[in-house]
Amino acid sequence: DIQMTQSPSTLSASLGDRVTITCRASQTVGNWLAWYQQKPGKAPKVLIYEASTLESGVPSRFSGSGSGTEFTLTISSLQPDDFATYYCQQYKSYSFGQGTKVEIK
Amino acid sequence: QVQLVQSGAEVKKPGASVKVSCKASQYTFTDYYIHWVRQAPGQGPEWMGWINANSGTTNYAPKFQGRVTMTRNTSITTAFMDLTRLGSDDTAFYYCARGGTGLWGWANWFDPWGQGTLVTVSS
Secondary structure: OOOEEEEOOEEEEOOOOOEEEEEEEOOOOOOOEEEEEEOOOOOOEEEEEOOOEEOOOOOOOEEEEEEOOEEEEEEOOOOHHHOOEEEEEEOOOOOEOOOEEEEEO | OOEEEEOOOEEEOOOOOEEEEEEEEOOOHHHEEEEEEEEOOOOOOEEEEEEEOOOOOEEEOOOOOOOEEEEEEHHHOEEEEEEOOOOHHHOEEEEEEEEEEOOOOOOOOOOOEOOOEEEEEOO
16 A cells, blocks of 8 residues: 655645645655645545646646655645645555645634 | 536445446546545545446455445446445545546546535434
């Protein structure tokens, strides 16, 4: 089993802040890593796949980087619509991180 | 646009079974994998398994092996997930999600997702 560990679990930030979320895999997943955004009562929505490819229609303030076991999701300038929970997922065997809730400071 | 529409909420007693459906539209159903994921209240998503919508081949997470069955009906472009011997810890939202296509279609991110089906297990 590949374990995915996200940090932090909660993040308090202000509008316009640069925000970084980290995801660590217990073994290498290459670049088979996606990031999802989930809002309350809704299904997750993909933001980034293949570790750094932005899904069509996702704002360019979102970016992803990393490979192997260490990955990051960055929001360059936090907007009101970005307050949500974010999950990483490796799709070698499909496990998810436990999530990072981005809250208003 | 590509869409997955799931069946409605269910309330089941412990020991019962539940079957959730996932109707696909606006793409060639048999070209893609369908995954099932569940999410308990306040928890992260948990992958349950996939079905190749063309061949019907399945791959289940070890945790659910023996208790889950994934099927599909290509004539109505619908996938199904059947979970038996329900317990209170099976209370969760259950989602279907489209995977990839082709030979490596199993190794793909999930997009889009269905709207989710709440399954509540309570005596």
